[in-house]
Amino acid sequence: MTYFIAGNTAVGNARSLTQSALPNAPQQPYDAPRPTLRTRLATALRATAAREVRLANRIDPTPTCQPTTAH
Numbered sequence: 720m721t722y723f724i725a726g727n728t729a730v731g732n733a734r735s736l737t738q739s740a741l742p743n744a745p746q747q748p749y750d751a752p753r754p755t756l757r758t759r760l761a762t763a764l765r766a767t768a769a770r771e772v773r774l775a776n777r778i779d780p781t782p783t784c785q786p787t788t789a790h
Contacts, residue, residue, distance in 0.1 A: 754762075
């Protein structure tokens, strides 16, 4: 994901692209951005939903939605 920050973003992106294209370019460490509260909450909700589906399938493994036939 690319974050756009006001300032010299285009220059910084061009510089990093140029450095990555060079065979002996110095490697700069990548510091991944910390997940935001929204990202952590979404991850927790997805994990909880998946767990609830697994538990529901253990209780009643029959599918609740039947596929419709095309006419």
